[in-house]
Amino acid sequence: MKLPIIIVNFKAYAQGTGKEAEKLAKICQEVADETSKSIAIAVEEVDIRNVSQLVSIPVLSEHLDPITQGAHTGMNLAEAVKENGASGTILNHSEDRFRIDQLGQSVKRAKEVGLKTIICANDPKTAEAIAAFNPDLIAVEPPELIGGDISVSTAKPEIITNTISRVKRVANIPVLCGAGVKTGADVKKAVELGAKGVLVASGIVKAKDPRKALLDLASGLN
Numbered sequence: 001m002k003l004p005i006i007i008v009n010f011k012a013y014a015q016g017t018g019k020e021a022e023k024l025a026k027i028c029q030e031v032a033d034e035t036s037k038s039i040a041i042a043v044e045e046v047d048i049r050n051v052s053q054l055v056s057i058p059v060l061s062e063h064l065d066p067i068t069q070g071a072h073t074g075m076n077l078a079e080a081v082k083e084n085g086a087s088g089t090i091l092n093h094s095e096d097r098f099r100i101d102q103l104g105q106s107v108k109r110a111k112e113v114g115l116k117t118i119i120c121a122n123d124p125k126t127a128e129a130i131a132a133f134n135p136d137l138i139a140v141e142p143p144e145l146i147g148g149d150i151s152v153s154t155a156k157p158e159i160i161t162n163t164i165s166r167v168k169r170v171a172n173i174p175v176l177c178g179a180g181v182k183t184g185a186d187v188k189k190a191v192e193l194g195a196k197g198v199l200v201a202s203g204i205v206k207a208k209d210p211r212k213a214l215l216d217l218a219s220g221l222n
Contacts, residue, residue, distance in 0.1 A: 001058050001088070001116060001136070002038040003174055004221045005197035006187070008204050008214070009042040009062065009090065016205045021047045022054055024204075027211045029055040037218040038197070042090050045076050052085025060118065063096055064089040066105030078109040088116030088136070090199075094143040100129070107133045118176070120199070124162040131170035138167055139176040139199040152179045153190040160193040182213070187220025197221070 008028055010016030016024055021043050032039040040058035043051050052059040065075035081089065091106055092098045098106065103119070110117045117135040121127035127138050140163040142152055152159060164175045177190050178199035187198050200217065207213035 001040055003196040004191055005038040005040060005176070006214070006217055006221065007040045007042060007060070007090075007118065007139075007176065007197065007199045009093075009199060009201040010044065010047075010205055011062070011095075011201050012044060013202070013205045015210075017044055017047060021051055024210060025051045025055050025057075025059075028214065029057050031211060031214045031218060032057050035215065035218045037221050039214070039218070040088070045081065045084075048081065048086050049084040058087045058116075059085055060116075061086045061089040062093070064091060064106050064110055064115070066098075066102045066109060068109070078113045078115060082113045082115055086115060088118060090139075091117060091119045091135075092130070093120045094122055094141060103130070104133050107135055118199070120178075121163070124159060124166045127163045127175070128166035128170060131167045131173055134171055135173065137174050137176055137196070138163070139178055141178040141199065143179075152177050152181070153186050153193060153195075157189070157193055160190060160195055164194045181217070184216045184218070184220035187217050189220075191220065191222060 028041050042060040042062050061081045067075050107117050118137040119130045119135040120139045160177050174196035176197045176199050177195045181198045181200045182203035204210050
């Protein structure tokens with residue numbers, strides 16, 4: 001995944017699942033082509049195969065379980081996620097928290113099959129701890145700002161700079177930010193603070209005009 005990047009998390013919104021996920025994925029692909037900016041999308045596991053066959057931008061899973069092949073009913077296996085077309089996975093989102101041991105094992109499993117890993121952290125201290133797992137990217141997202149109207153880069157810019165500083169104590173891992181990011185100005189400020197991109201969801205998925213909203217966000221990337 002080329003940096004800086006915008007990762008659009010479709011979550012399980014009505015506008016981002018099934019046929020709607022396919023439509024939104026095509027919009028993300030069109031904006032990536034039109035702007036030559038790096039855009040990736042995270043979709044529900046049941047949508048990975050269909051979506052990945054429609055686009056060339058990176059498709060990520062929204063979850064990955066710390067399991068190997070075997071009797072694990074209802075869990076998401078790394079090999080299956082990869083075979084269905086994903087190139088990476090988001091782990092430890094505030095809506096899908098992992099125990100620390102499970103998180104480490106999920107990162108290990110992802111790496112074993114060649115999936116990129118983006119681990120979410122709710123604060124700089126957690127991001128520093130997560131860096132020990134050596135993921136490809138760390139995304140800091142204060143939970144209280146997720147889905148809101150004020151971007152983390154505006155409301156709490158120190159979270160971005162502190163996270164970058166603390167992660168660098170452990171490893172040279174690029175840091176993304178998320179929570180409340182909705183405009184190109186939000187993205188531009190995040191990048192100026194040192195972030196290598198943003199993780200967004202409702203600002204695009206639930207927008208009245210997702211294409212227009214994503215074009216605006218893309219204008220904030222270098």
